[in-house]
Amino acid sequence: MTAVITTRGLVKRFGRLRAVDGIDLDVRTGDIYGFLGANGSGKTTTVRMLLGLVLPTSGEIELLGGRMPRAGRRVLPRVGALIEGPAHYGHLSGRENLALLDAAGPGGSWRTRRRRIDEVLEQVGLAGVGRRPVKAYSLGMRQRLGLAGALLRRPELLVLDEPTNGLDPQGITEVRELLLDLHRGGTTVFLSSHLLAEVEQLCSRVGVLDRGRLVLQDELATLTAPTGATVVHTPTPDRVRATLDGRVTAVDGQRVVVLGADPAEVNARLVSAGIAVNGLALERPTLEEVVLAATGTSTDRVDARP
Amino acid sequence: MLVSTPPLIGALPASDAEVPAADLRRAVLASADVGFSGYAESAGGLLLPVTDQLTSIADLFSDRTEMRVWWRSPTDHRVDVITAAGETSTHRDECGTWIWEYERATATRAESTPFALPAPSDLLPASLGRRLLSEATDDELSRIGARNVSGFNALGLRLVPDEAASSVGRVDVWVDPRSGLPLQVQVYEKGVDRPALDTRFLDFEVGRPSADVTAFTPPPAARIREAREAEIVLEAGRRIDPVPLPAELAGLPRLQIEGVPSAIGLYGRGVTLLAVTPVPQRLARGLRNAMAQSLDAVRDAAGTRLAAGPVGLMLVEPPGRGSYVLTGTVTLDALATAGAQLPGGSS
Amino acid sequence: MIAVELRKMFRRPRTWATIAVLNALPVLVAVLLVVTDLAPRPGEGPPFLSAVLSNGALYPLAALAIVLPLFLPIAVAVIAGDSVAGEAQAGTLRYLLARPAGRTRLLVAKLIAVLAFVLVTVLVVAGVGYVVGATLFEAQPAVGTSVSGTSLTAQELGVRTLLAIGYVAVSMLGVAAFALFFSTLTDSPLGATMGALAVLVTSSLLFTLDAASPIAPYLPTRYWLAFVDFFRDPILWRDITRGLALQGVYVGVLLAAAWANFTTKDVTS
Numbered sequence: 001m002t003a004v005i006t007t008r009g010l011v012k013r014f015g016r017l018r019a020v021d022g023i024d025l026d027v028r029t030g031d032i033y034g035f036l037g038a039n040g041s042g043k044t045t046t047v048r049m050l051l052g053l054v055l056p057t058s059g060e061i062e063l064l065g066g067r068m069p070r071a072g073r074r075v076l077p078r079v080g081a082l083i084e085g086p087a088h089y090g091h092l093s094g095r096e097n098l099a100l101l102d103a104a105g106p107g108g109s110w111r112t113r114r115r116r117i118d119e120v121l122e123q124v125g126l127a128g129v130g131r132r133p134v135k136a137y138s139l140g141m142r143q144r145l146g147l148a149g150a151l152l153r154r155p156e157l158l159v160l161d162e163p164t165n166g167l168d169p170q171g172i173t174e175v176r177e178l179l180l181d182l183h184r185g186g187t188t189v190f191l192s193s194h195l196l197a198e199v200e201q202l203c204s205r206v207g208v209l210d211r212g213r214l215v216l217q218d219e220l221a222t223l224t225a226p227t228g229a230t231v232v233h234t235p236t237p238d239r240v241r242a243t244l245d246g247r248v249t250a251v252d253g254q255r256v257v258v259l260g261a262d263p264a265e266v267n268a269r270l271v272s273a274g275i276a277v278n279g280l281a282l283e284r285p286t287l288e289e290v291v292l293a294a295t296g297t298s299t300d301r302v303d304a305r306p
Numbered sequence: 307m308l309v310s311t312p313p314l315i316g317a318l319p320a321s322d323a324e325v326p327a328a329d330l331r332r333a334v335l336a337s338a339d340v341g342f343s344g345y346a347e348s349a350g351g352l353l354l355p356v357t358d359q360l361t362s363i364a365d366l367f368s369d370r371t372e373m374r375v376w377w378r379s380p381t382d383h384r385v386d387v388i389t390a391a392g393e394t395s396t397h398r399d400e401c402g403t404w405i406w407e408y409e410r411a412t413a414t415r416a417e418s419t420p421f422a423l424p425a426p427s428d429l430l431p432a433s434l435g436r437r438l439l440s441e442a443t444d445d446e447l448s449r450i451g452a453r454n455v456s457g458f459n460a461l462g463l464r465l466v467p468d469e470a471a472s473s474v475g476r477v478d479v480w481v482d483p484r485s486g487l488p489l490q491v492q493v494y495e496k497g498v499d500r501p502a503l504d505t506r507f508l509d510f511e512v513g514r515p516s517a518d519v520t521a522f523t524p525p526p527a528a529r530i531r532e533a534r535e536a537e538i539v540l541e542a543g544r545r546i547d548p549v550p551l552p553a554e555l556a557g558l559p560r561l562q563i564e565g566v567p568s569a570i571g572l573y574g575r576g577v578t579l580l581a582v583t584p585v586p587q588r589l590a591r592g593l594r595n596a597m598a599q600s601l602d603a604v605r606d607a608a609g610t611r612l613a614a615g616p617v618g619l620m621l622v623e624p625p626g627r628g629s630y631v632l633t634g635t636v637t638l639d640a641l642a643t644a645g646a647q648l649p650g651g652s653s
Numbered sequence: 654m655i656a657v658e659l660r661k662m663f664r665r666p667r668t669w670a671t672i673a674v675l676n677a678l679p680v681l682v683a684v685l686l687v688v689t690d691l692a693p694r695p696g697e698g699p700p701f702l703s704a705v706l707s708n709g710a711l712y713p714l715a716a717l718a719i720v721l722p723l724f725l726p727i728a729v730a731v732i733a734g735d736s737v738a739g740e741a742q743a744g745t746l747r748y749l750l751a752r753p754a755g756r757t758r759l760l761v762a763k764l765i766a767v768l769a770f771v772l773v774t775v776l777v778v779a780g781v782g783y784v785v786g787a788t789l790f791e792a793q794p795a796v797g798t799s800v801s802g803t804s805l806t807a808q809e810l811g812v813r814t815l816l817a818i819g820y821v822a823v824s825m826l827g828v829a830a831f832a833l834f835f836s837t838l839t840d841s842p843l844g845a846t847m848g849a850l851a852v853l854v855t856s857s858l859l860f861t862l863d864a865a866s867p868i869a870p871y872l873p874t875r876y877w878l879a880f881v882d883f884f885r886d887p888i889l890w891r892d893i894t895r896g897l898a899l900q901g902v903y904v905g906v907l908l909a910a911a912w913a914n915f916t917t918k919d920v921t922s
Contacts, residue, residue: 045921048747048919048920048921051747051750051751052750052751052753053747053750053751053919053920053921054919054920054921055917055919072753072755073753073755076751076752076753077752077753079751081748081751083747083748083751084744084747085744086744087743087744087745087747087748088743088745089661089743089745090743091664091665091666092664096664100657100660100661101748101749101752103654103656103657104654104657104749104752104754105654105749105752105753105754105755106753149748345889345891374885374889386801386885388885388889390700390878390881391698391699391700391701391718391878391881392700392800392881393800393801393885395801395802406801406802408704408800408801408802409703409704411703411704411707411798413802508891509891519887522802524802525798525802525803525804526798526804527707527708527798528798528802
């Protein structure tokens with residue numbers, strides 16, 4: 001697997017503030033990479049540095065094999081981006097907006113432009129929008145149009161910042177399906193979000209940013225791997241504790257956590273003791289638990305200094 | 307880069323040639339027929355006491371005037387006074403002048419008279435320098451080094467008037483030694499270090515310009531009129547009852563100039579000039595009121611007097627007799643002395 | 654890229670609204686002149702206006718002179734000030750740069766679009782002035798009188814009018830350069846426009862001040878009115894060449910500054 005995005009010691013300082021503080025991203029071909037972080041953790045600055053909008057204070061960025069920002073003209077046409085919400089010329093129609101954006105840089109032939117625009121509008125569900133100016137669009141429609149702009153040149157890499165912002169539940173599902181579809185077609189997706197659920201449902205790899213530092217970066221499967229304990233649901237937790245003396249680590253209502261990575265073995269012991277078992281599963285941490293363990297307090301919380 | 311050239315040229319060192327003052331003056335006086343063209347700017351505060359009809363002359367001597375000039379000879383030249391939105395061109399030919407005022411679309415014809423009112427060409431460094439030096443004596447002149455005027459090496463000639471009555475401290479004339487044409491003239495009031503009048507060429511070229519440029523034919527749409535200003539002044543002079551004026555005032559001898567009515571007395575020499583004329587009561591009253599509004603006016607038994615730069619103005623009203631107006635480039639003390647020497651004065 | 658910027662500029666309703674407003678004033682002045690038959694007194698009012706009553710062929714110039722001191726620079730400052738800062742405020746700048754449009758290319762394209770706006774605006778003002786002059790006044794295209802009182806043929810008058818239009822356009826280029834430079838400094842198009850206008854107001858004010866005479870030759874508005882000099886006979890090139898050189902230096906320096914700033918700037922809008 002080759003690297004799509006690699007950063008080494010990436011730092012961005014704004015005055016005295018270190019917005020991004022030495023991060024080493026590693027996104028590989030075929031990933032759906034979830035870039036998690038609270039608001040103000042440096043997510044947006046990192047995305048902007050990847051796309052050459054913000055110039056790093058120090059560190060290196062490699063994007064699709066080219067050093068950014070120098071290689072921007074070569075590699076950026078192969079990247080589709082949605083950065084901090086969509087932005088369009090309100091007095092023009094969606095179709096005209098896409099045509100202008102496509103004509104503004106290299107790698108978008110005007111011969112195929114019309115066809116490509118029709119295709120992406122179809123893909124994001126705006127095929128029937130007509131000549132209406134963008135200022136008459138709803139927030140969700142603008143989000144879809146932004147996504148269409150990112151898809152216009154069939155990019156190898158999609159960099160998406162909060163792509164489901166402003167969409168209704170059906171819209172969110174549609175976008176998720178679309179991204180999974182594109183991913184199956186070979187597109188690598190870099191998804192920056194503060195929504196844990198979205199990342200958990202979609203992503204194969206996760207990086208967690210906290211106050212400018214990358215505190216976690218791994219396969220989602222590894223992060224949420226079984227802990228070696230089994231969760232037992234039973235109406236009689238006290239009898240479980242009595243039977244499996246010493247192996248019970250936690251009791252929470254009818255939920256009992258028992259040491260032992262073999263649910264069958266735990267089940268056999270309980271059943272032989274005549275204890276009713278309603279449910280039985282390997283214990284896995286949720287992404288939320290992993291993230292909370294890796295990060296500290298909320299970044300927008302301001303405590304009094306002692 | 308072009309923009310930085312004016313100060314650069316001004317900063318170039320000038321070389322001083324060993325030309326005696328008297329020779330330089332002769333060169334200047336002989337330069338009237340040297341053809342040239344250029345662009346001149348004059349800045350000065352010589353306020354002349356004038357009536358409404360003569361305001362354009364007052365404009366000429368106060369404030370800043372930009373002029374374009376083509377000079378073939380004293381009787382064939384053209385001077386355009388440039389304003390932001392128009393211009394006033396004065397075309398001189400053998401018999402008189404055409405004055406074209408663009409904004410009025412008016413062409414005014416004036417026949418030449420011995421007594422001529424100030425014209426824009428009088429402010430050109432070449433004409434002004436020549437006139438101021440014309441009556442200077444060699445004793446009054448000295449050399450003052452050289453300077454660069456619009457890219458030309460100009461030799462300095464200083465005139466310090468002999469007359470004690472003169473209000474002019476000195477006149478510095480900067481002369482192009484090859485053509486003898488003054489390129490800059492600065493007139494200083496006694497005891498003042500800033501020139502009261504400073505006129506200089508900004509662009510200058512020696513060579514007779516083409517006659518097409520100086521000739522004038524009124525355009526078809528123009529209004530054409532005859533000039534009356536000089537006549538107004540002369541007529542006013544003729545109407546005044548002649549008063550016998552002394553042959554000398556404040557130590558300045560009387561000048562005899564053809565065409566000037568005998569009621570008007572002109573005294574002095576070179577840069578030091580004094581004009582005296584009796585005025586009717588009505589005019590005297592208006593003048594007195596106008597002068598009374600000036601804080602600088604001096605009023606005593608001798609009369610009311612006022613100085614605007616080197617130009618002094620005095621109103622003398624002897625009891626029981628007609629009034630006089632005295633004006634010229636003389637000190638206030640000299641004005642008072644002159645006023646006392648007039649018939650009916652307080653001496 | 655240039656085509657894209659031109660399309661954006663001229664497909665924008667605001668561009669045409671600006672041009673329309675700009676033309677309203679000279680048309681209003683012309684109508685008032687015809688209705689009241691009161692020409693401005695000599696030496697007052699904009700150049701050429703007093704001459705228009707006798708020759709309507711001069712109205713294109715009078716129209717330019719009417720809008721030159723205030724309306725034209727405001728219009729240019731609004732459009733040029735909006736060029737980069739407007740994209741930043743709308744958020745489209747980040748998409749253009751990530752496209753990637755290339756910062757230098759984008760700046761050059763913006764400049765050319767502004768240049769096109771200046772030219773179109775000046776030409777439209779002159780064109781509307783021509784139509785107004787021909788319909789409302791007595792036009793005498795066969796004869797023209799120069800400011801110096803000489804006669805100009807229709808051809809000479811036409812050539813000089815074109816030169817004057819070109820000169821006014823170059824003067825406006827200086828305004829555009831200021832606004833474009835400020836536009837790269839801020840994300841607020843209004844701020845950029847106001848910055849450019851503040852420079853012009855300061856310049857006009859200093860020009861009237863004797864104490865500022867040492868710096869007067871370097872004020873950006875110093876030679877604006879020199880377009881009148883094309884109609885003196887012979888043409889007075891002195892201020893025209895100085896005006897062109899001055900605008901050239903301003904445009905060069907400001908564009909270099911705009912380029913240096915824009916290519917190294919963090920786009921966080």
